Amino acid sequence: MKLETTLNERPGFLHALPLFDLFMLVTLLLFIGPMFLSQSGVSVEVPSSQFQMQRYRESIVVTLGPGEVEPSLHVGRQAVSLRELQEKLDALKTDEVMSRAIVLLKTDIGTTVGMERKVSEIILKSGFRLALVGRSEIPTELQDPAISPAE
Template structure:
């Protein structure tokens, strides 16, 4: 006695399941990929640096931004940013102190992103404010050989 199936063969579903898995993997990659490489703060043109910094535990990003061509005065002050919020130099000191004493996530490190056109004296002044609060300060730069355009941030 020979047993035969009366149903027609349809092997198409054997090709659909792996294609669906591949599609799901690509979807997850494109949705979660940018979150692994994003930086906080404001876009600035960083100077070139040969050193790389490992990810810090409780970092606070402070950005000092040169807002373009000078107007009437050659000494227009730059803008200061704490993460994504613009602050004055006095507010920066107060907020760094508040973050240092926070119970939920106490800041221990300041990542200082300084625009290429900002004078060194201003950079030093911001670093000293953070150091007086007992924070470690790291000055960020862009890798050698990278483009001169500002990097995109979220």
């Protein structure tokens, strides 16, 4: 007994389905991919604040990590030392667009106030405007009682 197929010889729609699946997968990855990227490339835990910060067109992100003697310090994605920070800011000050920029200082919770003040004074001495960045605070009525604020 010979078995015969009842389908046409070339069922085109069956060949198109894997291509459609592949197209949807690539599209999904392109839309979701940027959500997993960190903006400055350096991860710090900033303290919460009840004030929302506006977006700035020209901004320089300085990230200050924890450390007593020599903290983790980044300008954008580039790691710098305290001594190199002044030179880097002076180099950015010569650019016409960046001379009008504001410096956004992201400070980790574990950083001492003295170190934050020292970096702030270096930034202000360079002639830039300064803004301290913090997390937005969740209103108390929206907080989950099972999660403590220290987490």
